[in-house]
Amino acid sequence: MTAPLVVFFVLAALAVIGAVSLILQKHPIHSALSLIVVMIALAGLYLLLGAEFVAAVQIIVYGGAIMVLFVFVIMLLNAGIEEHTSISKLAGPPGLLLVVALAGLVAATIVRSTDSIQSTMQTGEMSSTLGISNMIFKDFVYPFELTSFLILVAILGATVLAQREKS
Amino acid sequence: MNSFLNTNAELILTVVKIVMLLFIVLTVNAYLTWFERKVVAHMQSRWGPHRVGPHGLLQPLADGVKFLFKEDPTPAGVDKFVYYLAPLLSLALALTSLALIPFGPEPLPWKFFGHDIYLGIAPPDVNIGILALFAITAMGVYGVALAGWSSNSKYPLLGGLRSSAQMISYELALTMSVVGVLLMAGSFNLKKIIEAQAHHPEWGILGWNVWPQLLGFFCFFVAAVAETNRVPFDLPEAESELVAGFHTEYASFKFAMFFIAEYTSMITVSCLCSIMFFGGWLSPFPASWTFTHYLPSAILLPFGLWVIWDGIRYETIFGRILLPGVGTAIAGIGAALILLPGVNLFIQGPFWLLSKILVFLFVYVWMRGTLPRFRYDQLMAFGWKLLLPLSIVNVVVTSFVILAKMTWWGAK
Numbered sequence: 001m002t003a004p005l006v007v008f009f010v011l012a013a014l015a016v017i018g019a020v021s022l023i024l025q026k027h028p029i030h031s032a033l034s035l036i037v038v039m040i041a042l043a044g045l046y047l048l049l050g051a052e053f054v055a056a057v058q059i060i061v062y063g064g065a066i067m068v069l070f071v072f073v074i075m076l077l078n079a080g081i082e083e084h085t086s087i088s089k090l091a092g093p094p095g096l097l098l099v100v101a102l103a104g105l106v107a108a109t110i111v112r113s114t115d116s117i118q119s120t121m122q123t124g125e126m127s128s129t130l131g132i133s134n135m136i137f138k139d140f141v142y143p144f145e146l147t148s149f150l151i152l153v154a155i156l157g158a159t160v161l162a163q164r165e166k167s
Numbered sequence: 168m169n170s171f172l173n174t175n176a177e178l179i180l181t182v183v184k185i186v187m188l189l190f191i192v193l194t195v196n197a198y199l200t201w202f203e204r205k206v207v208a209h210m211q212s213r214w215g216p217h218r219v220g221p222h223g224l225l226q227p228l229a230d231g232v233k234f235l236f237k238e239d240p241t242p243a244g245v246d247k248f249v250y251y252l253a254p255l256l257s258l259a260l261a262l263t264s265l266a267l268i269p270f271g272p273e274p275l276p277w278k279f280f281g282h283d284i285y286l287g288i289a290p291p292d293v294n295i296g297i298l299a300l301f302a303i304t305a306m307g308v309y310g311v312a313l314a315g316w317s318s319n320s321k322y323p324l325l326g327g328l329r330s331s332a333q334m335i336s337y338e339l340a341l342t343m344s345v346v347g348v349l350l351m352a353g354s355f356n357l358k359k360i361i362e363a364q365a366h367h368p369e370w371g372i373l374g375w376n377v378w379p380q381l382l383g384f385f386c387f388f389v390a391a392v393a394e395t396n397r398v399p400f401d402l403p404e405a406e407s408e409l410v411a412g413f414h415t416e417y418a419s420f421k422f423a424m425f426f427i428a429e430y431t432s433m434i435t436v437s438c439l440c441s442i443m444f445f446g447g448w449l450s451p452f453p454a455s456w457t458f459t460h461y462l463p464s465a466i467l468l469p470f471g472l473w474v475i476w477d478g479i480r481y482e483t484i485f486g487r488i489l490l491p492g493v494g495t496a497i498a499g500i501g502a503a504l505i506l507l508p509g510v511n512l513f514i515q516g517p518f519w520l521l522s523k524i525l526v527f528l529f530v531y532v533w534m535r536g537t538l539p540r541f542r543y544d545q546l547m548a549f550g551w552k553l554l555l556p557l558s559i560v561n562v563v564v565t566s567f568v569i570l571a572k573m574t575w576w577g578a579k
Contacts (some may be wrong), residue, residue, distance in 0.1 A: 029249065029316065036309070043302075056298035060342075064305025065335070071309070072331045075316045075324065129294070129355065 008048055015041035026081050028074045032067060039063040053129045176280035184288050185266070192265060196430045197227035203532045210536035221478070221486030231423075239419035242319060249317035254417060254424035257310030261431035264303040267296055268438045269358050271516040272448050276509075286517060296357040297349070300439065301342060304394060308334040310428065311396070311413050318416035326412025329543070330396060336550040337393040337400075343558035344386035347565040348376050348443045361447035368454035375451075377444040380565070384444045386558040391436040393550065395429060397531060399538040400546065437527035438520075445523050448516030460511055463518045464501045471498025 018037035025031045039062045046055035136144050172179070201216065201223060208215030216223030241250065266288040274283035285291055293299065308331055315327015349355065352363035360376075367374050377384050393400035409415070414425045441447055452459045471494045478490025504511045541549065 027246075029246070029313075033249070033313075052295040053298065056295045056302045059302035060298070060305050064302070064308070064338070068305075068308050068312070068331060068335055071312055071316075072328070072335070075312065075328055075331070078324075 004048060008045070011041045011044040011048065014038075015045070029071065032070045032074060035070070036063055036067050039067065053132055173280055176282050180279050180282055180284065181288060188265065188288060189262065192262065192431060192434065193427065195434065196427050197231060199430050199433070199528065200230065200426075201227050202528070203535070206529065206532045207536045210533075221481055221483065221490050224489075234420050234423040237419040239421065242416045244319040245416070246317040246319070249313050251421075253310050253314035253317060254414075254421045254428075256313070257307065257428040258424040258431075260303055260307045260310065261428040261435070264300055264435045265431065265438070267293065267300050267303075267357070268435070268442070269361075270448075270520060271513075272358075272361075273513065273516065276513070291356075291358045293356065295355050297345060297355045297360070297439075297443075300435075304341075304432075304435075305338060307394075307428075307432070310425075314417065314425070315413035318413075320416050322409045322411075323413050323415045326409045326415070329409075330413060333396075333400065333546065333550075334394060336547060337390045337554070340386055340550060340554040340558050341390035341394060343555065343562060344383045344390060345443060346558075346562045347380045347383040350562075350565050350569055351376060351379065357442055357447075360443055361449065364446045365449050371449075371453045371456075372446075372451035375444065375446040375449070379568075380444060380561070382557060382561045383565075384440075386554050386561065387444070388440060390550075390554060390558075391440070392531070392534070393546075395432045395436055397429075397433065398535040399540050401540060433528060433531055434524065437524040437531070440527050441520060441523035446519075447523075448520040450515060450519050460515060461505065463511070463514060464504045467501030467504070468498050471495065471501055474498075 015038050018034045018041060022031050022034035022038065025034055040059060043055045043058040043063065046058060204226075205215040205223070216226040219225045219229045241247070269285065269287040269289070269291050271286035274285045278284065289296075311330040311334075312327045315323040315325070315330070318324070348360060352360040354360065354363075364375050414422055417425065450459060474494030474497060475491045476494075478487060478492075478494055481487050481490055504514065
């Protein structure tokens with residue numbers, strides 16, 4: 001096995017273990033920590049694909065900013081250990097069916113499109129900072145600006161709601 | 168054996184560099200505490216540490232031994248895993264960020280099995296240098312926040328909450344304030360950022376980023392001090408309100424790990440300030456002034472002689488032996504640099520970078536000796552209402568100026 005392959009399997013295992021642990025952990029903080037592990041493992045996978053910029057942003061935005069807010073809120077509310085209810089009988093069979101369907105879909109996609117995955121890996125155009133900025137600020141500048149407008153509206157909405165609760 | 172060395176040369180080289188950097192950084196950290204105590208003491212008309220060794224020079228060693236041998240109790244009701252993870256995370260992230268700093272422009276004159284030996288662990292062509300550094304510092308919040316939470320105690324929890332809020336607030340200003348520099352250099356690469364400041368070799372100090380980016384530097388330095396939780400932004404560990412903040416429940420070496428992490432981040436911030444705004448390893452003098460190459464000797468030689476002169480008259484016999492020895496070594500290095508012009512030329516870059524780092528570390532200590540602590544609402548208002556708008560204004564103005572240059576003067 002080559003070194004990148006070893007690193008890939010380690011990171012992939014870390015991501016899967018983190019994701020499973022996120023669901024199984026009883027304490028919210030432990031779940032949040034597991035999610036951080038998933039985020040960092042994903043960033044490592046991006047780095048392995050040569051997408052340096054995306055990897056750094058993944059850690060800064062998801063691993064840093066967003067997850068810090070998660071942890072902050074959990075700490076602030078001092079949330080305790082969750083209560084677990086037994087799985088409802090009605091949700092069991094449809095859930096299992098959904099899992100099988102989803103797994104089949106993923107497997108089918110992987111089997112059918114090995115070539116296209118490899119070709120995406122080799123063209124590094126999207127990964128470089130220049131390529132990404134060209135796409136965001138030239139090709140897709142209007143959708144991008146619309147998205148930021150949407151986020152602004154959401155921020156204003158949150159502020160208005162918080163103000164109303166105060167008075 | 169030889170083939171093993173050949174195939175794994177890069178790996179071995181990196182591991183050796185990591186071990187050496189760890190050794191150097193931990194020693195520097197230890198003496199940084201001595202430096203801080205001495206400087207603050209003299210600012211307050213005291214002597215500072217002077218009992219352990221001549222001029223208190225062995226005080227860091229004594230502190231280290233004390234940290235190692237103190238009892239290390241674990242408070243009741245802590246979240247064991249997170250409680251142990253937090254100091255480890257803090258220290259590991261702080262030390263990792265130093266791996267990305269380039270300490271000199273040229274590789275060493277000899278090669279290791281065909282590989283250039285650069286000063287600094289990461290190869291100089293890391294394209295996302297500054298972004299990677301921000302990614303690591305962004306994770307640094309967890310060490311403090313989790314330590315506060317897992318201690319199962321009220322003061323640490325408050326300290327942890329304060330620090331999370333503070334770091335989130337100031338991280339925005341920190342990231343925005345460097346955008347101006349990135350625009351001027353056109354790269355995230357730390358080496359390219361330094362080289363962009365040497366476009367006019369004859370300008371010397373006038374070519375540095377700090378002049379066009381004065382506003383950016385102000386925002387960056389203030390935000391960086393806040394990120395490292397130092398005075399006047401040390402609310403997470405405000406001793407008069409929160410005992411010791413997030414590390415109240417930590418003792419012995421776990422406390423030392425937080426301590427080392429804090430001092431290491433001070434060093435990283437000083438490195439970043441010198442690299443991004445003060446020309447990194449560039450000399451402040453025009454390139455044609457070759458006589459300034461003797462400046463390292465001109466500083467080391469008299470300083471060494473002064474240490475010898477001071478040591479001969481020292482009170483204790485131990486001091487009378489140790490200080491002249493140290494002085495002879497320093498003066499010897501200074502003399503050797505005059506005699507070996509090749510080495511002297513090579514040492515210029517690291518010399519200037521280290522001098523600038525030392526100046527910033529002094530500023531850190533100076534601020535601690537001078538400024539009172541912010542109140543919490545002042546801290547938040549300062550970060551959100553002043554620093555962030557200022558750094559955004561800096562970005563807008565810088566991009567307009569660069570655009571104007573490109574369109575009207577056709578400059579690149």
